[in-house]
Amino acid sequence: MRISINANRCQPSPMRKFHPYAQEAKRQGKKIYHLNIGQPDLPTPQAYYDAIRSFDAPTLEYEASPGMPKLIDAIRRYYQTLDVYLDPRDILITTGGSEALLLTLLSILDPYTEVIIPEPYYPNYTTFVNSAGGFIRALPTNPWEGYRYADRERIESLITPNTRAILITNPGNPTGVVLSQDEMRMIADIAKKHNLFLICDEVYREFCYDDKFGVPTMAKYRDIDENLVIIDSVSKRFSACGARVGCVVTRNQELQQALVKFCQSRLSVATIDQLGAAALYDVDPSFFKESKAEYKLRRDTVVSCLRQIPGVVVEEPMGAFYVMASLPVDDADKFQYWLLENFDVDGETVMFAPGAPFYETPGKGVREVRIAYVLKCEELERAIELLAEGIARYQKEVMKVGSIETK
Ligand SMILES: Cc1ncc(COP(=O)(O)O)c(C=O)c1O
Structure with a gap:
C-alpha cells in the first residue's frame, strides 16, 4: 500500500506540532501563554x-x-x-x-x-x-x-x-x-x-x-x-x-x-x-467597531513590548491580529521546544508559531516568529516579558553568547 504523493508533500501544521510538548508542560503544572494560534478570545455574539x-x-x-x-x-x-x-x-x-x-x-x-x-x-x-x-x-x-x-x-x-x-x-x-x-x-x-x-x-x-x-x-x-x-x-x-x-x-x-x-x-x-x-450577519455593526478597537490596543501593546527587547526586529502590522518578529536566537523552532521543556518564570512560559513554515524558500524565517495577539493586554504584557526573559536565558545557556543581533 502507498500513501499519495500529494499527501506526502504536505507537512503537519506548524501551529499544532508543539501540542504534545505543551501538554507535557501543562501536566508538570506550567501555565502557558498561547500566542501561537489565531483563535480570537472575544465572546461570539x-x-x-x-x-x-x-x-x-x-x-x-x-x-x-x-x-x-x-x-x-x-x-x-x-x-x-x-x-x-x-x-x-x-x-x-x-x-x-x-x-x-x-x-x-x-x-x-x-x-x-x-x-x-x-x-x-x-x-x-x-x-x-x-x-x-x-x-x-x-x-x-x-x-x-x-x-x-x-x-x-x-x-x-x-x-x-x-x-x-x-x-x-x-x-x-x-x-x-x-x-x-x-x-x-x-x-x-x-x-x-x-x-x-x-x-x-x-x-x-x-x-x-x-x-x-x-x-x-x-x-x-x-x-x-x-x-x-x-x-x-x-x-x-x-x-x-x-x-x-x-x-x-x-x-x-x-x-x-x-x-x-x-x-x-x-x-x-x-x-x-x-x-x-x-x-x-444581523449583529449590530458596533460589534466590529468594538472588537477592532480591542485588537488595536493589543497590537499597540505587543509591538511596544517587543520593541523593548534588544535584537528584535518588528514592524507595526496594519491589520489582522498577528505580528511577525525576527528574534535574536539561532533557531525559533529550537527556541520554542526549549521554552516548553527547559524554561519557566514562576511556573509560566510562552508559545508562538516559529517562522520557517510560513515560507516556501528554504532557510527563510528561521529566526522569525508569528505572534497572535489574541489575549487580553495584561496577559500579552506578561507573555512578552516571558519571551524577553526566555531570549536572554536561551542566549546564555544554549547559544553561549551574551547577546546577538540579527539583521
Ligand atoms: C488567512 C487565513 N485564511 C483562512 C483561514 C481559515 O479559517 P476558517 O476555516 O476558520 O474560516 C485562516 C485561519 O486562521 C486564515 O488565517
Whole structure:
C-alpha cells in the first residue's frame, strides 16, 4: 500500500506540532501563554447561540449543496454594506474559509501548475495547493521592508505559462500587511492582463487599524469579475471559529459550476451551523467597531513590548491580529521546544508559531516568529516579558553568547 504523493508533500501544521510538548508542560503544572494560534478570545455574539437553540425541525436534514438560502441572503446584505452587489449564485457556502480555499484550488489547478503567493503566508495554503497537485511560486518579502509585496515587476517576473493564479491575503496573516487602494488596483490589473485567477483571502477584512483602509475588498473592481475569487469566513469577523462556516464569492459562473460539483460530493455544510451563521450577519455593526478597537490596543501593546527587547526586529502590522518578529536566537523552532521543556518564570512560559513554515524558500524565517495577539493586554504584557526573559536565558545557556543581533 502507498500513501499519495500529494499527501506526502504536505507537512503537519506548524501551529499544532508543539501540542504534545505543551501538554507535557501543562501536566508538570506550567501555565502557558498561547500566542501561537489565531483563535480570537472575544465572546461570539449571543445571536449565534439563540439561533441554533431555536432550531426545532423534527428531522435534521441536509441543506442545499451550495448553501442555505437564508445564509446566502444574509451574506448578500452584508456585502451591500460594502457597496458590493452580489447575485445569490455568486456565493457558495463552505465549511470555513479553509474549505473555500481547498475547493477553489481543486477547481483551478492541474498537476504541476503554479500559484504565486507572497511569503511568508498562512501555512495551510501549502496543504491546499499540494492537495490539488500544484506548486507555490513564492513572492519573497523581508522583515526590514515590512513584508510588503505589491511590486508589479516582482510579481510579473514570477508569471510563467504554468501560472494559474495569484493568491493574496488582505489583511495578511502572518504579516499584518494591508494593501493600499493603488496596490489592490495594480494586482487586479496584473491578474486581468495575464488572464489569471486572483484569489483574495479576505477573512480578516474587518481588522484594519488605520481608518484610511476602511473595510477593503477586491470585490469592488467589476472589471475583474471573471478573475476574482474571494475567500470569506465568519471565523474571525464574528469571533466564531468553531462555527465552521465560510464562503467562496465569485461572479465567474464557470468556476461556480466547477466548485458546486465538489460541494455536491460532500452533500452540504452542517445545517444548524449555517442557521447560526445567518444570525451572525444581523449583529449590530458596533460589534466590529468594538472588537477592532480591542485588537488595536493589543497590537499597540505587543509591538511596544517587543520593541523593548534588544535584537528584535518588528514592524507595526496594519491589520489582522498577528505580528511577525525576527528574534535574536539561532533557531525559533529550537527556541520554542526549549521554552516548553527547559524554561519557566514562576511556573509560566510562552508559545508562538516559529517562522520557517510560513515560507516556501528554504532557510527563510528561521529566526522569525508569528505572534497572535489574541489575549487580553495584561496577559500579552506578561507573555512578552516571558519571551524577553526566555531570549536572554536561551542566549546564555544554549547559544553561549551574551547577546546577538540579527539583521
Ligand atoms: C488567512 C487565513 N485564511 C483562512 C483561514 C481559515 O479559517 P476558517 O476555516 O476558520 O474560516 C485562516 C485561519 O486562521 C486564515 O488565517
